[in-house]
Amino acid sequence: MSETKHTLPPQHQEKQPGIEAEMTPAPDFMPRFRGADRLKGKAAVISGGDSGIGRATAVAMAREGAKIVILYLDEHEDARKTAELVAQEGSEAELFAGDLGTEPVCREAIARAVEKFGRIDVLVNNAAEQHTVNGLEELEEEQLLRTFHTNIFSMFFLTKAALPHMGKGGAIVNCASVTAYRGQSQLIDYSATKGAIVSFTRTMSQVLAPRGIRVNAVAPGPIWTPLIPASFDEERVSTHGGSTPLGRPGQPNEVASCFVFLSCEDASYMTGQVLHPNGGEMVGS
Structure with a gap:
């Protein structure tokens, strides 16, 4: 059975990775449940933590007791809002802006996290960008390199920099995509990076x-x-998510709970796995 088909107000933003403050309706990012101290005393670094899934994950982890380091490109208003939301949960956030597609910036970001909180217990690799093309012929080298640097190279760089500061019990959670399993004809390079993330x-x-x-x-x-x-x-925006079995797009807080689960001891016997909050689409695991 499916829920009623859902439509969104037509809208478009010119700049990647987008501004949450300009979206209508606003995404639903607040956690739906009370915290249970599942991440109490821990420090979590979240790339792309200013908005979307990253924001929802930051707030959810803060509710579970974690201190949060938010890494983002240049969406300063969104990042400040997320830091305020983390503070409202009784936690603390550190902001770091920079292009995570370069290794020196990733090293600097991790150094800032360690300087601020003295430890890294959770690394959420979530930052991403995507650009549409109408066929491989339109995919320019500049875009290809940019997408790979942001989406997968940053995961190598951040993980490499964070590992010396992570000990037993640490957790790394990477953001892949349903496109890693079924592709997407307009997101050729993006889908390829998401497949690489699963293998990584x-x-x-x-x-x-x-x-x-x-x-x-x-x-x-x-x-x-x-x-x-x-x-x-x-x-295309107005029909986003309408073709899923549930007939609607998911909300960031419906994904953030997966990141919290995989980051805490509830998932202590899970590694190398992928969770699929995708509205009911059947894909290989």
Whole structure:
């Protein structure tokens, strides 16, 4: 059975990765449940933590007791709002702006996190961008390199920088996508990076298992985040998520709970796995 088909107001943003403050309606990012101190005393670094799934994850982890380091590109208003939301949960946030597609910036971001909170217990690799093309012929080298640097190279760089500061019980959670499993004809380079993220997750789970660090991923379906109006035209945005079995786009807080679960001891026997909050689409695991 499916829920009633859902439509969104037509809208478009010109700049990636998009501004949450300009979206109509605003995404639903607040946690739906009371906290249970599942991340009490821990420090979490979240790339792309200013908005969308990153914002919802930051607030949810703060509710569970974690201190949050928010890494973002240049969406300062969104980032400040997320920091305020974290503070309202009784926690603390540190903001760091920069291009995570370069290794020196990732090293600096992790150094800032360690300087601020003295530890890294959770790393959420979530930052991403996506750009549509009408065929491979339109995919320019500049865009290809940019997408790979932001979406997958940043995960290598941040994980490499964070590992010296992570100990037994640490958790890394990477943001993949349903497109890693079924592709998307207009998101050729984006889909390729998401497939690479799944492989990166599975490989690093084996590499880090002896150190007691778990590595998992979340592969969202069509979620209402700033990337959507920043990627597609108004008509495409208005029908976003309507083709899923549930007949609607997901909300960021429906994905954030997956990141919290994989980051805490509730998932202590899970590594190398992928969760699929995608509205009911059947894909390989």
